[in-house]
Amino acid sequence: MPGRLIAVVGPSGVGKDSVMSGLVAAQPSMRLVRRTITRAPDLEGEDYEAVTPDAFVAAVRDGAFCLHWDAHGLRYGIPADVPDDLRSGRDCLANLSRGALLQAQAVFPRLIVLNITASPTVLAHRLTGRGRETDAEISARLAQAGKPLPEGLDVVTLANDGALGETVAQALDALQPARV
């Protein structure tokens, strides 16, 4: 049985990276996928490979990604070796765009979507508190918050308005292999 690609999606600031860290801490056998992003290096939040736009284009050309997309004026790539880990039966956890899910369905044989939600007020508060983006960038991200998911996917929706530990516990429960 191949591993599952667990795609964590939801609006900016909802807590995707926080939930992912909690999941991997509880289940270290899961691979936390490190993304390549055309973002300045060493900013707050996730651990990522920072590259220039030119280096990203070269990486695409060289087949470095199994999936890539553009959002928020940035480019994001998922390493090409993720399908190898899935084939070996290892679950992989990746922060994906809602806009890349149909593409992802074609790439990963077992795709589970963890759709994280929170109220608009909570999102605004968290993005300001994280401090990675400017006020203008935060406004642009909040305007994208209600983006719908494509139809026909295997989706688990979890509210992260409350305590992070509670959301992680619910995610672990929903991801029990017997369930999905």
Ligand SMILES: Nc1ncnc2c1ncn2[C@@H]1O[C@H](COP(=O)(O)OP(=O)(O)O)[C@@H](O)[C@H]1O
């Ligand atoms: N349940 C929670 N309660 C309080 N703060 C949270 C919770 N989940 C995430 N945060 C905080 O909200 C901010 C955004 O979280 P992050 O994981 O970066 O979200 P995303 O990856 O979805 O943009 C971070 O500062 C994080 O510490």
Ligand SMILES: O=P(O)(O)OC[C@H]1O[C@H](OP(=O)(O)OP(=O)(O)O)[C@H](O)[C@@H]1O
């Ligand atoms: O199409 P959407 O579902 O709106 O997602 C767009 C992008 O936003 C997130 O990126 P990023 O991690 O840079 O932002 P975030 O941590 O603020 O969510 C997500 O991982 C996507 O790459």
